[in-house]
Amino acid sequence: MSLKIVKNYDTSFALDSTAKDILFGLLTNKTFTDQISQRLHENEIHFTNQVFQPVPYSQHTPKGMPPEFERYHGSDDYVIINVPPNFMFQAKIFKPSRLCAIYRKL
Numbered sequence: 001m002s003l004k005i006v007k008n009y010d011t012s013f014a015l016d017s018t019a020k021d022i023l024f025g026l027l028t029n030k031t032f033t034d035q036i037s038q039r040l041h042e043n044e045i046h047f048t049n050q051v052f053q054p055v056p057y058s059q060h061t062p063k064g065m066p067p068e069f070e071r072y073h074g075s076d077d078y079v080i081i082n083v084p085p086n087f088m089f090q091a092k093i094f095k096p097s098r099l100c101a102i103y104r105k106l
Contacts, residue, residue, distance in 0.1 A: 013053050013096050023091040024049065027083070027101050036103065040079060045103040051083065053096040065100070072102050079103050 015023065026032065028047045037045050052069050055061045063073050065080075072078040083099040093099070 015091075015093060019091045019093050023051070023083070023087060023093060023099075026087045026090060027051075033103075036079070036081065040105070042105050044106040045079065046106055048078075048102045048104055050102045051099045052102075054082075054098055054100055069102065077105055079105060 024047070033045055033047070037043065050069070052066055054064050055066060057064050061067065063070050065073065069080075072080055080100050080102055083101050088094075088097075088099065
């Protein structure tokens, strides 16, 4: 069995306005953000309204994310989380099957 190197991966996607409103509402829910803050030992976090589709590791995406989001990776001021699958289901988002959300630490 050999590995196939991915040279380019389409990271584009669009969410309809209803799905986006539901998802962003869930991602900004106080109980949810408090839970993340507690696990990170932070006082508070704020959703940046930025989500992206994780991508396969490749020559152009060594961190598994679109290049425009790499500046958040490893930053002390931001945290990237996987959007919980139940949030995706509640917002009726099935494509893409996975999303990541970016939060700013306050």
